[in-house]
Amino acid sequence: MSHFSFSTPVNAPPLALWSLVRDVRRVAGLFSFIAIEEFQAPEVDCWQYWRRLNIPTLSELRWREQSEVAGDATLSFHALEGDLSVFQGQWVVATAGATSTLSLHIEYVIPKDVGPPVAEALAEYVMNELFKTICRRVKQAAEEETA
Numbered sequence: 001m002s003h004f005s006f007s008t009p010v011n012a013p014p015l016a017l018w019s020l021v022r023d024v025r026r027v028a029g030l031f032s033f034i035a036i037e038e039f040q041a042p043e044v045d046c047w048q049y050w051r052r053l054n055i056p057t058l059s060e061l062r063w064r065e066q067s068e069v070a071g072d073a074t075l076s077f078h079a080l081e082g083d084l085s086v087f088q089g090q091w092v093v094a095t096a097g098a099t100s101t102l103s104l105h106i107e108y109v110i111p112k113d114v115g116p117p118v119a120e121a122l123a124e125y126v127m128n129e130l131f132k133t134i135c136r137r138v139k140q141a142a143e144e145e146t147a
Contacts, residue, residue, distance in 0.1 A: 001086060002110070002124045004131045007103040009096060012142040017100045018073045018093045020142050024049070030137040033130070045069035048080070055126060063087060083111060100142075104135050
């Protein structure tokens with residue numbers, strides 16, 4: 001199992017950053033290789049959707065995911081079915097004075113039988129760089145909105 005953990009300071013008020021983080025469709029839209037399909041909200045603060053990840057150097061991955069508010073400024077998510085049987089984690093927004101800290105923690109397994117053979121270390125590197133880029137884009141969007 002692969003693990004990813006990343007935190008970054010964000011020059012935006014915690015409530016503004018939290019509002020962005022919990023907008024699952026908007027966060028996905030910040031990265032061109034991610035798409036969300038069949039979006040549903042079965043309960044308050046709970047969303048289910050199919051996520052498609054299409055990175056040119058890797059095979060397309062598609063899985064059904066659920067995200068839900070899991071406490072103060074924490075959004076938990078996990079795969080329900082599809083190409084990734086293990087994909088779970090949390091977005092966390094913490095207060096740092098008048099600004100914020102954004103953290104993303106993920107555990108995942110990339111299946112070996114999806115697409116052409118790729119070295120596990122390379123696939124993990126690409127995925128972790130993708131996750132860092134998503135964090136940076138969320139940070140940028142939050143800072144631009146509150147500038």
